[in-house]
Structure formats: C-alpha cells, structure tokens
Amino acid sequence: MKNIPHQSEGSSQEDSFQGTASEEHHDWRLDHWLVAHYADYSRSQWQKAIFAGLVRINAEAVKPSHRLRAGDQIAGRFPEQQKTEIVPTAIDLNFIYEDEHLVVVDKPANLIVHPGKANYSGTLANALVHHFTTLSKTGGEHRPGIVHRLDRDTTGVIVIARSDRIHDHLSGQFENRTVEKEYRAIVWGEVNFDSDYIETHIRAHAKNRERMVVCSEEPEARHASTYYEVLERFRGFTYLKLLPKTGRTHQLRVHLQHIRHPIVADRLYGGRAKLMLSDVVESKEHFREDRLLIARQALHAHRLCLDHPVTGKRMEFVSPLPEDMQTTLNTIREHR
Numbered sequence: 001m002k003n004i005p006h007q008s009e010g011s012s013q014e015d016s017f018q019g020t021a022s023e024e025h026h027d028w029r030l031d032h033w034l035v036a037h038y039a040d041y042s043r044s045q046w047q048k049a050i051f052a053g054l055v056r057i058n059a060e061a062v063k064p065s066h067r068l069r070a071g072d073q074i075a076g077r078f079p080e081q082q083k084t085e086i087v088p089t090a091i092d093l094n095f096i097y098e099d100e101h102l103v104v105v106d107k108p109a110n111l112i113v114h115p116g117k118a119n120y121s122g123t124l125a126n127a128l129v130h131h132f133t134t135l136s137k138t139g140g141e142h143r144p145g146i147v148h149r150l151d152r153d154t155t156g157v158i159v160i161a162r163s164d165r166i167h168d169h170l171s172g173q174f175e176n177r178t179v180e181k182e183y184r185a186i187v188w189g190e191v192n193f194d195s196d197y198i199e200t201h202i203r204a205h206a207k208n209r210e211r212m213v214v215c216s217e218e219p220e221a222r223h224a225s226t227y228y229e230v231l232e233r234f235r236g237f238t239y240l241k242l243l244p245k246t247g248r249t250h251q252l253r254v255h256l257q258h259i260r261h262p263i264v265a266d267r268l269y270g271g272r273a274k275l276m277l278s279d280v281v282e283s284k285e286h287f288r289e290d291r292l293l294i295a296r297q298a299l300h301a302h303r304l305c306l307d308h309p310v311t312g313k314r315m316e317f318v319s320p321l322p323e324d325m326q327t328t329l330n331t332i333r334e335h336r
Contacts, residue, residue, distance in 0.1 A: 018075040021068040024175065027219055030057065030074070031064035038078070040115070040142045045079040054079070067219070086115060086142060088130035089122060096157065096317050101310050102170070103132070103145070103160040106319045109153045109296050114143045128160060135160070136167035148174055151250065156183070156301025156319045169309035174247065180305035183242040183252060184231075184321060186298040186328060187261040188270065191238040195229040198255040202248050211268055212250045214258045224248040226255045232329075234336035235282070237264070239329060241302075252299060264328065266297035275328060280335045293331055294324045 017038070025033055034046040034055070041049075047064040049055055055076030057066060068074075094106040107113075107124065114125040128135055128145050135145035138161070145160040147170045161167035173179045201221035205211040215221050225245040232239040238261065242252050253269045256262055262270035274295040281287055305316045321329070 016075070016077045018073070021070055021072040021074060022175065023070045025068055026070040028068045029064065029220065030055070030062060030066045030068060032220070033068055033074070038140055040140060041079050049076065049079040086125055086129050086144065087121060089126035090130055091122070091124075091127035093124075093127055093131065096319065097315075101162055101166045101308070103128075103162065104304070104317045105158050105160060107150055107155055107158050107301075109155050109322065109324070112152050113149045113158070114139075114146050124158075132162065134162050136162065136164045138164045138167040138171070147171055148247070150301055151253075151297070151299075153296035154299045154301060155322045155325075157304040157317050158301065159304060159306065159317075166309045170306065173306055177245065178307065180303070181244055181247075181301065182303035183244070184300045184302045184325070185240045185242055185252065185256065186264045186325065186332070187238050187240060187256055188264060189236065189238065189261045190233055191228075191230055191240065191259070191261050193230075195227070198226045198228065198259060200224055200255065200258060202251065202254055212248070212254050214254060222246075222248055224251045224255065226252060232333075234332050237280075237332050237336060239332075253297060264298040265294045266299075270297070277331065280331050282335060293328045296324070298325050298328060300325055 031046050035043050050064045097104040112123045139146050200214045202224045203215050203221040205213050227243040229241045257269040265275045267273040275293045278290045303318050
C-alpha cells in the first residue's frame with residue numbers, strides 16, 4: 001500500500017494520505033489497518049480521528065470498527081500531534097550490499113527499526129538518514145527506506161529502499177510472497193519431527209498489546225504459516241531452520257511457543273529473558289563460574305532472496321550467526 005498524498009479541503013499534502021485496501025487486508029478493522037500502515041500514531045489517536053470525520057472509506061464516514069473490503073479507498077488526514085523530526089545519528093551499520101537503488105543491512109540486536117511510540121532516537125531509521133541522503137518516503141516520514149521490519153532483538157538481513165519506486169517494487173515482492181526468508185533459531189526442548197509446517201491464525205493479545213497469540217479463525221485473526229527443519233538436536237535444545245511463508249508480527253516466536261518449543265531467551269514468549277552457562281552444563285561437579293550466554297531471543301534472519309527491482313536478477317543476501325548465538329550454539333554442542 002503506497003502512502004499517496006491527497007489534497008482535501010483544509011489540509012495539505014503533508015498531513016493527508018490516501019490508500020487502497022488489498023486482498024490481504026480484507027475484513028480488517030479500519031483502526032487496525034491505520035495502525036499497521038501508520039505506526040507513528042496510536043490506535044486511540046486514529047479512533048479519535050475517525051470519530052472526528054478525518055478518515056473516510058470510499059468518501060463515506062465510518063466507525064473505527066468498520067470492516068474493510070479489498071479495493072476500499074481509504075483517505076483522510078493524519079491525527080494532530082507534535083511532529084518529531086528523525087535526527088541523523090552516527091550509528092555504525094554493517095552493509096551487506098549497496099547500490100543506487102537499494103541497501104541490505106545486517107541488523108544487530110537491540111536496534112529498533114523505526115521510531116514510534118516514544119522511541120524517536122537511536123533507531124535504524126536514524127542511522128539510515130545519517131548514512132544516505134536519498135531514501136524512500138512511501139512508509140511515511142518516520143520510516144525512511146523501511147520496507148519490512150525485524151523485531152528489536154532479532155538480528156540479520158533487512159533490505160532498505162532508496163526511492164519510492166524501488167520501495168513499491170520490493171513491497172510487491174513481499175506481498176506476493178516471492179521473497180524467500182530463512183531464519184535460524186535455538187529453541188528449548190527436543191522437537192519431535194525433522195521437518196513440519198506450523199499453520200495457525202494469529203491475533204493481538206486481548207490485554208497485552210505487546211504480545212500476539214494463536215487463536216481460532218475469527219475476523220481479527222490472520223492466517224500464519226511457518227515451515228521448519230531441524231538442523232541439530234541436543235539434550236534439551238534444538239537448532240532450527242525456519243522458513244516463514246507469511247509475515248505476521250512475531251510469527252516465528254508465537255509459532256514456536258505454540259508447539260511448546262519457545263525460542264531460548266525470548267522474554268515475551270519463552271518466560272526467561274536470558275540463558276546462562278549453568279542452564280546448559282548438566283554436570284556441576286567441576287563447575288566453577290557462571291556466565292551469560294545470550295540475553296535476547298536466539299532468532300536470526302539468516303538469508304533473504306529477492307529480485308532486484310531494476311535488473312530483475314535474483315539476489316541472495318546472507319548474514320552469519322552473530323557472536324552471542326554462535327557462542328550459545330557452541331556451548332550447547334559441548335555440553336549437550
């Protein structure tokens with residue numbers, strides 16, 4: 001969905017928007033759609049804007065709970081709020097690939113992708129504005145170049161668009177699921193099958209909006225599918241390759257919790273925010289000193305394949321396991 005400036009009475013191009021609901025967003029609530037596409041504003045801000053008549057569907061006033069149909073034209077003005085400029089910040093980034101059209105970054109842990117909800121500094125977006133003078137604006141002023149996201153503590157490959165045309169092309173590949181995404185994860189327990197599909201529906205938790213939950217098929221739920229393969233087995237742990245077929249929020253983390261093999265050190269879905277050496281060493285007979293192995297979910301975006309928007313060439317970008325995951329894996333290999 002492209003963010004297209006729309007001129008309406010009493011508004012400027014800078015404070016208005018226009019978009020079209022895709023097949024993927026059929027039956028979504030309007031307020032959920034707005035938050036998903038313009039995360040700089042909260043759900044309550046969008047609800048107030050809708051009630052105030054600032055957002056319309058096919059030129060008609062509606063309620064926040066209005067269900068979208070594919071092809072609906074959504075237009076309106078952004079909620080009023082103090083605009084916070086993205087300040088260029090000199091954050092070191094590891095560039096896997098760069099040309100005049102796109103950039104591929106190896107994202108480290110503890111780096112938020114774009115500003116929002118009080119996090120307006122120290123993000124990947126701040127770093128990108130520092131490194132590049134031209135980035136796409138399709139995602140909004142607080143998402144320069146951002147085509148897709150990784151969770152704050154998920155490491156690995158992320159692609160950045162340097163123009164709106166390139167952004168639209170890349171977004172189309174993600175939406176049409178022609179992008180191949182491969183993750184690596186270390187999980188608790190010994191997974192039963194060598195490979196399998198996990199297929200569920202996912203929605204936001206009713207009380208904790210930070211979390212997602214597996215649920216039955218219902219209007220607010222979205223289908224989610226993940227294929228996994230076991231790479232290595234250990235006593236009490238498994239090392240997995242994950243191939244998400246859909247791209248839902250927290251999908252891999254929720255799915256692995258669902259099959260009762262949560263990702264190691266996953267605060268939200270694993271119950272424990274870190275893994276210590278003492279958690280891995282089975283025999284404590286000669287155990288001398290404990291130490292931290294990993295303090296964030298052991299999830300890594302290892303590989304991304306896509307078609308270059310200009311040349312059409314199929315490209316593959318790979319990020320090696322980061323040090324904390326490699327150390328954790330080596331320690332498990334040694335002791336388990």
